[in-house]
Amino acid sequence: MTLKLESLEKTFGSHTAVGGINAEVAPGSMFGMLGANGAGKTTTFRMILGLLDPTSGTAEWNGRRIGYDRTHLIGYLPEERGLFPKLTVKDQLVYLMRLNGMKRQDTIKEMRSWLERFQVEEYENKKVEELSKGNQQKIQFMAAVLHRPELLILDEPFSGLDPVNADMLKEAVLSIQKNGTTIVFSSHQMRNVEELCEEILMLKEGRVVLEGHLNDIKRSYSMKNIRIRADHDFSITETPGSILSVSSNKLETVVQVNGEEAVKDVFYQASADGYLRHFAVEEPSLHDIFIDKAGGNEHE
């Protein structure tokens, strides 16, 4: 039960939306797909779901393309949220789940347990248009998971949620993963990705710029942050390619460097005039990596 993308490519006319992605998502894992707006995440998802036919390459779940005979195995939360505004929560979930081959009674039972979990039991017979955006999001999420899919695709699941609801949703996603569901999700909120994912893939203009296990990526990433605290004044000169930026505040100085040699260089420069109370080399946050690799288009 693996999701496998092989040289997956999609072009629209002369524009390449997705240019040859290779990836393998292990069963039961949580896979993060990162990228700025327009990097090709949604197009990739649509190809996985069979909504779009790839120009070349394949996207396979369990060794086979996802066709309309297997859509009930997949759960999907689209980036552009959408439900029937005029239908009640119950009616629309019953309809949407019937499309996934689920019986009315099962849907209602499952729906009630989810409504309880999200603490919105009273919305069962309310029309969706009467709900707040955050609550609509919960219903949208339920529409993706009620039928207990094997593969769950979440396109920007946390956007537009307040911190309380975002945490609630995060817990829900983790519990679904615990039950064995393979999850692929995209986000440009790096904190969420760092908290949830083991494996990531970063896209820029349709091409993979970074992929692998999150910890490995961070460890091997040559760009690092150094935090220095000292009682004396010191100065560090920026050098292109190795010492990238220096910024100071009242408490500490943060230096962004590239490579082990640069770290040594900074240490000599700072310690030349006195004692350093604190000198720490930190692995970059995903946020830094994202800005470095995906080109500063992040909207957080």
Add this chain to the structure above:
Amino acid sequence: MNNFWTTFSHTASKRVRTKAFAISTGIMAFLIIALLNIPNIIDMFSDGEEAVMEAVILDDTEFALAEQFQDTDQITYEAADTDPGEAEETYTDGETVIVLSGPLESMEAVLYDAPPAVEMDVQAQLQQVKDQAAAEEADLSEAQLALLQAPVQVSTQSFTDDGGAAPEEAGSGSYWMVYALVFIIYLLVITFGSMIATEVATEKSSRVMELIVSSINPVTQMFGKLFGIGAAGALNLLILGGAAVVGLWMSSEEMLRFIVNDILDVSLLGYALLFIALGYFLYGGVAAMLGALVSRAEEVNQAIQPLIFLAMIAFFLSIMALNAPELTVFRVLSYVPFFTPQLLFLRIGMGTVPGWEIGIIIVLLVLSVVLINLLAARVYKGGVLLYGRFSFKKSVKQALALSRKE
């Protein structure tokens, strides 16, 4: 197939359960029943005041004609021997006074205070009794009189190309039925066409479409919708048909006879249903495609305007053709699929089309329905994921590109 039924029943039940459906069907059913019962309704209100009109006949002729006037449902005749000269003074309480005078060759009736119904009846009855009197004068037998009075019959028929008799439907008796049904086909096509387009566009603009087409094939969904709305429409028609039956059952016997003999034509009704169904799928397929191309529900009207115009042109052509169905131009135009439902139906109704031609044109129509829906399905599949400003040419091109297997 399972998902087809899910979409089908969802679409149909959603539509049938709306208040608008119940109200509009109810109003139309009521109107149909009322229309068929106009004589009863008139009776209901006129009861008592008009029920019996009294007419007094002062006979100044030498044939004792007054005795021969027959009472009708509304009028009672009474022969009186008052002097005609005093008629005005004698009767002033709302009775009609009829004064008959003159010889057979110039018989005359003068009516005082006569409502139109009495005037008409007197005209007819006086003619009859005068004929009777004249016949007796001339010593004619009953049989000879019957011969004289036997009515003549005029009817219209047309030749078909192979020189045989025209189809059974021929005849101007069906004129009103054809007129009504052409109008009904037109009305249904635009109503349901815009209903389909709106339904599709609404799902697309609320963005629930992406969720749906990730579960089921958009083509299945499109046909589920098309048939679902069709079923809701069929239910509507069925109820109205039921209302017509109830209305006829309630109405007077004459009305029933009038409708059944002079207006209703069962084989025409069959053709009408066939053309309604084919027209629905022809226009509906295009409407679904147009609905899938727009991004917002507000743009639907703009997008389906060309389709509405086509239906309108077909309707106006049919109105013109009603008076000259045999013209070549209408014959040729009835081959155009978008005009066929109304024009061919009209030609059949007016009896100007041979059987083999009906067959060919219907086959052509069925073929175009299939082709249009195949194309619509292709555009629909790509269109439902396409967002942006509506431009027909650009959108169709993009949608086709999106749906293409590469």
